[in-house]
Amino acid sequence: MSDTIILSLGGSIIIPGEVNTNFLKKFRTLILNYIKAGNRAVIVAGGGHVCRVYQNAANKILAPKKVSDLDLDWIGIKATKMNAELIRTIFSKEAYGQVIDNPTKKVSTSKKVIVGSGWLPNCSSDKDAVLLARTYRAKTVVNLTNIDYVYDKDPRKFRDANPLKQMSWKQMEKIVGSKWKPGANLPFDPVASKLAARLKLRVIIMNGTNLVNFKNFLAGKKFKGTIIG
Structure with a gap:
């Protein structure tokens, strides 16, 4: 049975400093094998490191004045477009020919890979992934990020932070809050979380660099990650 999966691919994985070509080669192979089985992958690229560098x-240039959140968001959106164009290009003939930036409009295509970018301010590309799940009637969004799990508190600051293998959307809101801040480094966008909860979506957060683990998930096997919803 064919399936449509929505992937929110973190910009910090695409380009942690330099473009992560080794990861992208392996990711490409994995997705190509997935679509050969008749499935479809809708991939939304995040801004990550590039976004924060420009923000x-x-x-720094305008200090002591503060750049508006709106302008910072537009910088982030443009960063996602550059990353998305790279992802679309590496899938070549298998991908829809344009990066989509409006996740509420379904494109008419037989291509099995569709690549999207950020769309509008006041949220991250996580929300675009959730909107795409609604548009394409997908039940699951996988957030490929640089952490193995969501933790009950920041593991970089607290040694006693505990991984959460399963959690509710109410628990997620306690961790990420309810408001979006441009450039925020959170396990999942607060605005996206609210929408996903309303749509009763299942969201998986896992370390995208662990492609063996991701492959296990795609195959319906046991995997390491946090299940929300």
């Missing part, structure tokens, strides 16, 4: 530069 920090704008703040």
